[in-house]
Amino acid sequence: MLVYGGGSIKKNGIYDKVCSLLKDFTVYELPGIEPNPKIDSVRKGVALCKEHQIDMVLSVGGGSCIDASKNIACGAFYDGDPWDLVIGHSKVTKVLPIAVVLTIAATGSEMDNAAVISNPETNEKLELNAPNLYPTLSICDPTYLFTLPPKQTAAGTVDIMSHVMEQYFQPNNEAFLTDRFSESVLKTCIKYGPIALKTPDDYEARSNLMWASSIALNHLLTVGKGGAWSCHPMEHELSAYYDITHGVGLAIVTPAWMRYVLNDKTLDRFVMFARNVWAVEEPDPRKAALEGIDRTAAFFRELGMPATLKEVGIGPEHFEVMAEEAVRVSGIAKRSFCLLNRDDIVSIFNSCLE
Amino acid sequence: MLVYGGGSIKKNGIYDKVCSLLKDFTVYELPGIEPNPKIDSVRKGVALCKEHQIDMVLSVGGGSCIDASKNIACGAFYDGDPWDLVIGHSKVTKVLPIAVVLTIAATGSEMDNAAVISNPETNEKLELNAPNLYPTLSICDPTYLFTLPPKQTAAGTVDIMSHVMEQYFQPNNEAFLTDRFSESVLKTCIKYGPIALKTPDDYEARSNLMWASSIALNHLLTVGKGGAWSCHPMEHELSAYYDITHGVGLAIVTPAWMRYVLNDKTLDRFVMFARNVWAVEEPDPRKAALEGIDRTAAFFRELGMPATLKEVGIGPEHFEVMAEEAVRVSGIAKRSFCLLNRDDIVSIFNSCLE
Numbered sequence: 146m147l148v149y150g151g152g153s154i155k156k157n158g159i160y161d162k163v164c165s166l167l168k169d170f171t172v173y174e175l176p177g178i179e180p181n182p183k184i185d186s187v188r189k190g191v192a193l194c195k196e197h198q199i200d201m202v203l204s205v206g207g208g209s210c211i212d213a214s215k216n217i218a219c220g221a222f223y224d225g226d227p228w229d230l231v232i233g234h235s236k237v238t239k240v241l242p243i244a245v246v247l248t249i250a251a252t253g254s255e256m257d258n259a260a261v262i263s264n265p266e267t268n269e270k271l272e273l274n275a276p277n278l279y280p281t282l283s284i285c286d287p288t289y290l291f292t293l294p295p296k297q298t299a300a301g302t303v304d305i306m307s308h309v310m311e312q313y314f315q316p317n318n319e320a321f322l323t324d325r326f327s328e329s330v331l332k333t334c335i336k337y338g339p340i341a342l343k344t345p346d347d348y349e350a351r352s353n354l355m356w357a358s359s360i361a362l363n364h365l366l367t368v369g370k371g372g373a374w375s376c377h378p379m380e381h382e383l384s385a386y387y388d389i390t391h392g393v394g395l396a397i398v399t400p401a402w403m404r405y406v407l408n409d410k411t412l413d414r415f416v417m418f419a420r421n422v423w424a425v426e427e428p429d430p431r432k433a434a435l436e437g438i439d440r441t442a443a444f445f446r447e448l449g450m451p452a453t454l455k456e457v458g459i460g461p462e463h464f465e466v467m468a469e470e471a472v473r474v475s476g477i478a479k480r481s482f483c484l485l486n487r488d489d490i491v492s493i494f495n496s497c498l499e
Numbered sequence: 500m501l502v503y504g505g506g507s508i509k510k511n512g513i514y515d516k517v518c519s520l521l522k523d524f525t526v527y528e529l530p531g532i533e534p535n536p537k538i539d540s541v542r543k544g545v546a547l548c549k550e551h552q553i554d555m556v557l558s559v560g561g562g563s564c565i566d567a568s569k570n571i572a573c574g575a576f577y578d579g580d581p582w583d584l585v586i587g588h589s590k591v592t593k594v595l596p597i598a599v600v601l602t603i604a605a606t607g608s609e610m611d612n613a614a615v616i617s618n619p620e621t622n623e624k625l626e627l628n629a630p631n632l633y634p635t636l637s638i639c640d641p642t643y644l645f646t647l648p649p650k651q652t653a654a655g656t657v658d659i660m661s662h663v664m665e666q667y668f669q670p671n672n673e674a675f676l677t678d679r680f681s682e683s684v685l686k687t688c689i690k691y692g693p694i695a696l697k698t699p700d701d702y703e704a705r706s707n708l709m710w711a712s713s714i715a716l717n718h719l720l721t722v723g724k725g726g727a728w729s730c731h732p733m734e735h736e737l738s739a740y741y742d743i744t745h746g747v748g749l750a751i752v753t754p755a756w757m758r759y760v761l762n763d764k765t766l767d768r769f770v771m772f773a774r775n776v777w778a779v780e781e782p783d784p785r786k787a788a789l790e791g792i793d794r795t796a797a798f799f800r801e802l803g804m805p806a807t808l809k810e811v812g813i814g815p816e817h818f819e820v821m822a823e824e825a826v827r828v829s830g831i832a833k834r835s836f837c838l839l840n841r842d843d844i845v846s847i848f849n850s851c852l853e
Contacts, residue, residue: 325683329680353676353723
């Protein structure tokens with residue numbers, strides 16, 4: 146079964162290439178996977194798998210497409226609604242082989258064992274993960290990024306950086322090598338994000354970003370680290386309620402989160418971040434930390450990202466229920482870099498308003 | 500079959516622990532694997548495997564022990580002398596599962612698919628590699644390094660750094676992320692090598708070094724790079740002829756190689772190395788490059804490594820035949836950072852004399 150999204154692969158030739166290579170196989174298609182992939186698309190895919198005894202899921206696209214494919218691949222062997230697997234990972238047993246042709250550098254789903262699926266009926270956007278949800282193979286050809294629109298190049302770069310920062314900002318300091326690796330990936334995004342925007346067919350930029358996306362979430366950057374993520378739980382609520390682009394939500398939330406959690410206890414790591422990632426030379430630690438945060442926010446703006454919720458049409462109506470939900474479904478209040486409760490999260494959302 | 504070395508695991512308790520965990524299995528032992536493991540030890544192991552229908556090789560030790568185990572594991576299925584496999588990799592077919600309990604951070608053999616085996620009859624020290632020679636599992640417990648003697652801690656650290664530098668100094672410049680990763684591993688060795696020498700039971704130091712050893716040679720640092728190694732082919736001749744410790748040979752050869760190949764064409768990368776690894780601030784590029792090389796040599800001396808061949812009792816007698824052999828068995832004259840012929844290598848050996 147060939148799974149893909151909105152049809153960009155028909156414009157850039159990848160669809161034709163894949164079909165011609167598969168001409169000796171029986172291929173069923175599942176087009177139309179949407180950003181923030183919905184459980185209904187997964188249900189359609191699972192029904193097709195069961196009807197036609199599909200033996201492999203080929204996902205040609207980005208994170209949304211791959212994530213839907215992962216849920217389909219395990220749903221094909223599950224006797225019930227595939228949403229059950231998202232809310233109960235232990236029900237995942239057998240999985241169809243998943244092959245990927247990657248068309249955006251962003252989520253890292255091409256080299257990890259997780260998927261994020263949205264359920265608009267319940268306003269939930271949750272993570273599915275299981276040890277056997279790694280793709281069997283992923284074809285990561287940087288030339289497939291040459292036609293990627295600027296907005297997606299930018300949002301993808303923010304997504305990569307956020308994955309790294311979620312692991313970098315965790316409550317431990319012994320993983321020297323891992324921290325240096327994380328800084329390396331961030332510096333790669335900072336160097337090549339703007340180049341890819343300006344020169345979309347720059348192979349060096351696209352290949353470094355593509356590798357950065359896989360590295361950011363293939364567990365290399367968790368070695369010796371430990372703790373829950375901070376910005377993703379908040380952003381998942383934004384895109385669950387308002388269906389905004391994940392990278393856009395992260396670009397808005399991340400600097401606000403940084404400013405909120407900067408305190409005497411977290412200062413050292415923010416100084417490390419400022420000096421090693423942004424080469425900040427300011428001697429005063431607190432000023433240096435703030436400069437690192439400002440540089441992060443300025444970089445997201447330079448990539449063309451919105452900086453406020455107002456710019457994406459989000460008001461404060463649901464902040465409290467979203468904050469409650471973020472606390473309920475994640476470790477943000479129990480195991481994150483700086484523990485945040487419902488009220489903290491509402492404050493952060495408020496500081497993003499305009 | 501339990502494969503181990505000179506008996507240090509009997510002193511530090513690892514042998515007793517392994518034996519007590521394996522009390523319900525039939526275990527045959529192959530002790531006495533020497534540094535620069537010899538083909539005769541491999542032959543003994545293969546004979547034991549064939550005689551007792553061994554179904555797994557458990558290697559408790561460092562690189563020598565693991566490398567011998569790899570040759571044994573494929574030799575067990577080969578109908579002939581296991582040295583044939585070292586000189587003809589395509590003859591490797593089936594391989595026994597290899598399990599590792601690592602006791603030194605150095606060669607990276609615990610997470611790669613290569614082995615280096617010595618044949619004293621022919622003065623050859625050659626690499627065996629095959630896609631299925633990765634260990635099935637490796638237990639890398641940093642506390643097992645707490646009793647490692649200083650000399651081995653130091654030689655291991657040099658070995659890790661050399662593996663990284665062999666990949667960093669290659670004739671291409673597009674792999675930004677990989678180069679930053681390489682610098683991260685080098686900085687890890689520079690930070691924690693001296694700490695591990697001073698405080699052998701420092702968990703943070705040992706764990707970072709142990710992870711650095713695996714990372715240095717598990718192919719992560721080759722992504723986007725390409726080319727042959729330079730210092731290892733030269734050092735392999737030294738230890739093939741004189742059986743010196745691999746890391747010691749590398750500590751002597753590497754700075755001499757750097758000084759020999761520094762020229763207008765290679766300058767930029769040496770400057771990058773000096774600035775990013777050693778934080779050299781000297782503005783003049785050539786002076787900065789030389790300072791980076793000097794810092795490397797000084798660091799090896801700080802670790803207690805010999806700096807000259809004289810200190811390890813090696814004279815110029817065999818330089819020419821060794822240089823010829825290095826050219827014959829490696830890509831040093833065809834695909835390395837700075838192509839070197841027989842005479843170049845003799846010059847480098849000469850510059851190491853005293």
